[in-house]
Amino acid sequence: MVVAGLAWWHMGRMASGAVPCHPAAPDGKPWSWPELGSAVAMWMVMMGGMMLPIVSPWLLALSGKAREAEGGPAPFPALGAFLGGYLAVWSAYSLLAAAGQLALQRAALLSGEGVLTHRLLAGGLLVGAGVYQWSPFRDACMTHCRSPFAYFLAHWRPGRLGAFSMGARHGLHCAGCCWALMGLSFVFGVMSLTWMAGLTAFLLLEKTTSAGPWLGRAGGVLLFAGGLWMAFGPA
Numbered sequence: 705m706v707v708a709g710l711a712w713w714h715m716g717r718m719a720s721g722a723v724p725c726h727p728a729a730p731d732g733k734p735w736s737w738p739e740l741g742s743a744v745a746m747w748m749v750m751m752g753g754m755m756l757p758i759v760s761p762w763l764l765a766l767s768g769k770a771r772e773a774e775g776g777p778a779p780f781p782a783l784g785a786f787l788g789g790y791l792a793v794w795s796a797y798s799l800l801a802a803a804g805q806l807a808l809q810r811a812a813l814l815s816g817e818g819v820l821t822h823r824l825l826a827g828g829l830l831v832g833a834g835v836y837q838w839s840p841f842r843d844a845c846m847t848h849c850r851s852p853f854a855y856f857l858a859h860w861r862p863g864r865l866g867a868f869s870m871g872a873r874h875g876l877h878c879a880g881c882c883w884a885l886m887g888l889s890f891v892f893g894v895m896s897l898t899w900m901a902g903l904t905a906f907l908l909l910e911k912t913t914s915a916g917p918w919l920g921r922a923g924g925v926l927l928f929a930g931g932l933w934m935a936f937g938p939a
Contacts, residue, residue, distance in 0.1 A: 733849040736833055747798035753792055754904045761912060762874060765852035769860060789871025793879055808890065818894025826891045827935025830927050833884040837924025845880035846920065849911050882907060
């Protein structure tokens with residue numbers, strides 16, 4: 705949680721302009737490699753700040769299972785390896801998100817605040833995310849994400865390599881749940897702390913409470929309706 709706190713502190717500094725984040729390419733020109741690297745780093749900080757609180761129940765479950773299976777009072781190596789596998793998946797997502805940001809910037813579709821300027825495209829992203837909230841694939845990923853104890857009981861793998869593998873597998877399921885919602889950062893603002901905090905809270909409730917399935921579907925309906933309004937409503 706300390707790492708997550710530091711990530712949020714750094715995101716606050718980026719949002720306020722105290723720390724430079726993603727420089728805009730002038731006149732729609734492609735970014736340079738250093739600028740792309742800066743954007744990837746920005747997305748990695750964002751993903752770390754948002755996903756570390758969400759993965760915390762899994763770390764607690766892993767800690768108990770590791771003590772039971774392998775002994776030792778503090779299974780920090782297993783926790784570190786699991787977290788490494790998990791963050792490796794979100795680092796790959798950060799690279800894809802930064803590449804998407806580059807493409808949108810190159811096409812002059814993104815404002816200086818990282819918000820889409822094309823109403824139909826922004827509305828389409830909202831509609832797509834709303835539909836995805838109801839998809840069977842997302843339901844399967846979300847079922848996995850709600851069951852850390854059951855997963856570790858059925859799929860335990862010993863050692864650091866096993867913990868890394870379990871972390872990467874969980875990261876893939878987590879990305880399967882969240883990738884479309886994360887992409888809405890281009891609608892609400894890539895560096896909007898309000899959006900990031902709201903999304904983090906929403907995902908925590910969806911994954912850890914009994915009302916999660918209904919919350920996810922209700923969110924899908926709202927996103928779908930909001931996307932239609934954004935695309936075709938009054939300017």
